[in-house]
Amino acid sequence: MRIPIRNKSDSPLTVFVELQCDQFEVPVGGEAIVRLADGRPHSIDVDRDWVTIWDEEGDASVEIISNSDKRVDDALMLARVWLHRMGAEADALLLDDTVESLELDVGYLAARDRVFQAFYTGFAGHDVPSQNDETIVQCWRAGATAARLNDAARKARTFPELNAAPFDTDTARMAFDRAVGNGS
16 A cells, blocks of 8 residues: 655644654655555554554555656656646556556656656667566557657647647646656
8 A cells, every 4th residue: 555645834844654663754845655555454644744653563664755756757747747637647657557567666756767768768769778678668659659649649730739749738748857857
Protein backbone atom coordinates (compact mmCIF):
# COMPACT_ATOMS: atom_id res chain seq x y z
CA MET A 1 0.00 0.00 0.00
CA ARG A 2 1.34 3.43 -0.96
CA ILE A 3 0.35 6.47 1.10
CA PRO A 4 1.30 9.97 -0.08
CA ILE A 5 1.64 12.56 2.68
CA ARG A 6 1.78 16.14 1.40
CA ASN A 7 3.09 18.99 3.52
CA LYS A 8 0.87 21.96 2.75
CA SER A 9 1.79 23.85 5.92
CA ASP A 10 4.34 26.62 6.29
CA SER A 11 6.66 24.56 8.51
CA PRO A 12 8.38 21.16 8.12
CA LEU A 13 6.32 18.07 8.85
CA THR A 14 7.75 15.10 10.75
CA VAL A 15 6.82 11.54 9.81
CA PHE A 16 7.59 8.99 12.53
CA VAL A 17 7.40 5.26 11.74
CA GLU A 18 6.91 2.89 14.70
CA LEU A 19 8.23 0.01 15.33
CA GLN A 20 11.24 1.03 13.27
CA CYS A 21 11.70 4.26 15.25
CA ASP A 22 12.54 6.05 11.98
CA GLN A 23 11.90 9.78 11.72
CA PHE A 24 11.69 11.76 8.46
CA GLU A 25 11.39 15.52 7.82
CA VAL A 26 9.07 16.53 4.98
CA PRO A 27 10.02 20.02 3.76
CA VAL A 28 7.43 22.72 3.12
CA GLY A 29 5.74 21.94 -0.21
CA GLY A 30 7.25 18.44 -0.27
CA GLU A 31 5.75 15.06 0.30
CA ALA A 32 6.55 11.65 1.72
CA ILE A 33 5.66 8.44 -0.07
CA VAL A 34 5.13 5.76 2.56
CA ARG A 35 4.91 2.10 1.53
CA LEU A 36 3.35 -0.45 3.86
CA ALA A 37 2.78 -4.14 3.24
CA ASP A 38 -0.79 -4.87 2.11
CA GLY A 39 -2.97 -6.73 4.56
CA ARG A 40 -0.73 -6.07 7.57
CA PRO A 41 -1.87 -4.24 10.72
CA HIS A 42 -1.06 -0.53 10.66
CA SER A 43 -2.49 2.78 11.77
CA ILE A 44 -1.86 6.45 11.07
CA ASP A 45 -2.19 9.31 13.56
CA VAL A 46 -2.07 12.89 12.31
CA ASP A 47 -1.20 15.88 14.46
CA ARG A 48 -0.40 19.45 13.38
CA ASP A 49 3.32 18.93 12.67
CA TRP A 50 3.56 15.16 13.11
CA VAL A 51 2.34 12.05 11.32
CA THR A 52 2.89 8.82 13.22
CA ILE A 53 2.60 5.55 11.34
CA TRP A 54 2.36 2.32 13.29
CA ASP A 55 3.53 -0.59 11.16
CA GLU A 56 3.51 -3.87 13.06
CA GLU A 57 5.66 -5.62 10.46
CA GLY A 58 8.39 -2.98 10.73
CA ASP A 59 9.17 -2.93 7.03
CA ALA A 60 7.66 0.40 5.99
CA SER A 61 9.67 2.46 3.53
CA VAL A 62 9.55 6.23 3.26
CA GLU A 63 10.78 8.35 0.36
CA ILE A 64 10.93 12.14 0.83
CA ILE A 65 10.28 14.31 -2.20
CA SER A 66 11.08 18.00 -2.11
CA ASN A 67 9.19 20.54 -4.16
CA SER A 68 12.11 20.79 -6.63
CA ASP A 69 12.06 16.99 -7.13
CA LYS A 70 8.61 17.26 -8.66
CA ARG A 71 9.89 18.49 -12.02
CA VAL A 72 9.76 14.99 -13.56
CA ASP A 73 6.36 14.37 -11.99
CA ASP A 74 5.03 17.58 -13.57
CA ALA A 75 6.38 16.71 -17.03
CA LEU A 76 5.11 13.13 -16.86
CA MET A 77 1.67 14.35 -15.76
CA LEU A 78 1.55 16.73 -18.72
CA ALA A 79 2.56 13.94 -21.09
CA ARG A 80 -0.14 11.65 -19.73
CA VAL A 81 -2.86 14.33 -19.87
CA TRP A 82 -2.06 15.26 -23.46
CA LEU A 83 -1.84 11.65 -24.59
CA HIS A 84 -5.35 11.15 -23.18
CA ARG A 85 -6.69 14.33 -24.82
CA MET A 86 -5.12 13.36 -28.14
CA GLY A 87 -6.75 9.91 -28.13
CA ALA A 88 -3.74 7.81 -27.08
CA GLU A 89 -5.21 6.59 -23.79
CA ALA A 90 -3.43 3.23 -24.05
CA ASP A 91 -0.06 5.00 -24.19
CA ALA A 92 -0.92 7.13 -21.16
CA LEU A 93 -1.97 4.05 -19.22
CA LEU A 94 1.21 2.29 -20.31
CA LEU A 95 3.28 5.09 -18.74
CA ASP A 96 1.30 4.74 -15.50
CA ASP A 97 1.62 0.94 -15.46
CA THR A 98 5.36 1.10 -16.13
CA VAL A 99 5.89 3.58 -13.30
CA GLU A 100 3.91 1.33 -10.98
CA SER A 101 5.89 -1.77 -11.97
CA LEU A 102 9.25 -0.03 -11.43
CA GLU A 103 8.37 1.90 -8.28
CA LEU A 104 8.80 -0.93 -5.76
CA ASP A 105 12.28 -1.75 -7.06
CA VAL A 106 13.74 1.70 -7.73
CA GLY A 107 11.52 4.14 -5.77
CA TYR A 108 8.98 6.81 -6.61
CA LEU A 109 11.28 9.38 -8.19
CA ALA A 110 13.58 6.99 -10.02
CA ALA A 111 10.62 5.13 -11.57
CA ARG A 112 9.08 8.34 -12.86
CA ASP A 113 12.41 9.62 -14.10
CA ARG A 114 13.17 6.40 -16.00
CA VAL A 115 9.73 6.39 -17.65
CA PHE A 116 9.83 10.08 -18.52
CA GLN A 117 13.37 9.91 -19.94
CA ALA A 118 12.33 7.01 -22.20
CA PHE A 119 9.17 8.88 -23.24
CA TYR A 120 11.12 12.07 -23.93
CA THR A 121 13.76 10.22 -25.95
CA GLY A 122 11.00 8.92 -28.21
CA PHE A 123 9.27 12.30 -28.31
CA ALA A 124 12.50 14.06 -29.30
CA GLY A 125 13.13 11.53 -32.09
CA HIS A 126 16.25 10.01 -30.57
CA ASP A 127 17.20 6.35 -30.99
CA VAL A 128 15.40 3.59 -29.11
CA PRO A 129 16.98 2.97 -25.68
CA SER A 130 19.44 0.08 -25.75
CA GLN A 131 17.88 -1.42 -22.62
CA ASN A 132 16.56 -4.94 -22.71
CA ASP A 133 13.46 -3.81 -20.81
CA GLU A 134 10.55 -3.98 -23.25
CA THR A 135 8.35 -1.75 -21.09
CA ILE A 136 10.94 1.06 -21.31
CA VAL A 137 11.02 0.60 -25.09
CA GLN A 138 7.22 0.88 -25.07
CA CYS A 139 7.54 4.18 -23.17
CA TRP A 140 9.90 5.34 -25.92
CA ARG A 141 7.21 4.35 -28.47
CA ALA A 142 4.61 6.33 -26.48
CA GLY A 143 6.89 9.37 -26.80
CA ALA A 144 7.21 8.82 -30.54
CA THR A 145 3.41 8.54 -30.77
CA ALA A 146 3.06 11.81 -28.82
CA ALA A 147 5.42 13.52 -31.29
CA ARG A 148 3.39 12.25 -34.28
CA LEU A 149 0.09 13.31 -32.69
CA ASN A 150 1.55 16.70 -31.79
CA ASP A 151 2.73 17.22 -35.35
CA ALA A 152 -0.71 16.26 -36.70
CA ALA A 153 -2.39 18.64 -34.21
CA ARG A 154 0.00 21.41 -35.26
CA LYS A 155 -0.88 20.94 -38.95
CA ALA A 156 -4.63 20.55 -38.36
CA ARG A 157 -4.78 23.29 -35.71
CA THR A 158 -6.74 20.85 -33.56
CA PHE A 159 -6.34 22.87 -30.37
CA PRO A 160 -7.15 26.48 -31.29
CA GLU A 161 -7.64 27.42 -27.63
CA LEU A 162 -3.91 26.82 -27.10
CA ASN A 163 -2.80 28.68 -30.24
CA ALA A 164 -0.38 25.75 -30.65
CA ALA A 165 -0.15 22.00 -30.58
CA PRO A 166 -0.20 20.68 -26.98
CA PHE A 167 3.50 19.90 -26.68
CA ASP A 168 4.45 23.18 -28.39
CA THR A 169 3.04 25.33 -25.59
CA ASP A 170 5.40 27.20 -23.27
CA THR A 171 4.03 25.19 -20.34
CA ALA A 172 4.90 21.84 -21.92
CA ARG A 173 8.29 22.99 -23.22
CA MET A 174 9.33 24.43 -19.85
CA ALA A 175 8.14 21.33 -17.98
CA PHE A 176 10.01 19.03 -20.37
CA ASP A 177 13.17 21.19 -20.24
CA ARG A 178 13.15 21.14 -16.44
CA ALA A 179 12.61 17.36 -16.38
CA VAL A 180 15.55 16.67 -18.69
CA GLY A 181 17.75 19.16 -16.86
CA ASN A 182 17.76 21.96 -19.43
CA GLY A 183 15.95 24.52 -17.28
CA SER A 184 15.66 25.76 -13.73
